[in-house]
Amino acid sequence: MCQAQGRHFVRMRKLLEARLKPAITTVALLAFLIIGQIIEIVYAINGASPPEVFEFLYPFAFLGLVCWWLQKDSTRTGVNWPLDMGMFLFQAWVLVLPYHLIKTRGIRGLIDMGIFAVALVAAWILLAITWMVLTNGAIGP
Numbered sequence: 254m255c256q257a258q259g260r261h262f263v264r265m266r267k268l269l270e271a272r273l274k275p276a277i278t279t280v281a282l283l284a285f286l287i288i289g290q291i292i293e294i295v296y297a298i299n300g301a302s303p304p305e306v307f308e309f310l311y312p313f314a315f316l317g318l319v320c321w322w323l324q325k326d327s328t329r330t331g332v333n334w335p336l337d338m339g340m341f342l343f344q345a346w347v348l349v350l351p352y353h354l355i356k357t358r359g360i361r362g363l364i365d366m367g368i369f370a371v372a373l374v375a376a377w378i379l380l381a382i383t384w385m386v387l388t389n390g391a392i393g394p
Contacts, residue, residue, distance in 0.1 A: 278322040283369065285318055287376045294380045298388060316342055323353060330357040 289311055296303045319342055327333070332353065342349060354362030 276322075276325060278318070278325045282318045282322050283372060285314065286373060289315075290373065290376055291380060294377075294384065298384050316346065319346055319350065323349075326353070326357070332357060 292303060292307065302308075323342070351362070351366060354365055356362075358365065
């Protein structure tokens with residue numbers, strides 16, 4: 254019984270250590286999305302639209318980061334993907350990422366998606382609160 258508890262403790266410690274060390278690709282993707290959200294909200298607070306260059310390049314940069322993340326993660330997990338990954342992701346990234354996470358991580362993939370969603374929503378809420386404090390809730394310039 255004691256030996257089984259010891260193995261369980263070691264397994265849980267390794268899992269926790271792995272969870273606390275996100276890959277650079279994960280950090281880059283999350284930082285990109287949060288910074289992009291900040292830019293959008295700052296422009297919205299001022300009643301303006303982001304520059305056209307930003308609106309044009311943002312989706313391509315996002316897909317580039319998703320490709321980078323998926324490539325690194327697939328190398329780690331041994332998953333093969335279609336030859337034209339760029340076009341495939343451009344069309345179906347909303348379906349591909351959850352599928353990949355669930356296929357390679359099981360339940361932990363759902364937890365990863367939840368953490369990612371909570372981080373994005375928390376950033377949006379923090380920025381909304383900042384906007385309300387700075388503008389007293391006024392909309393427009």
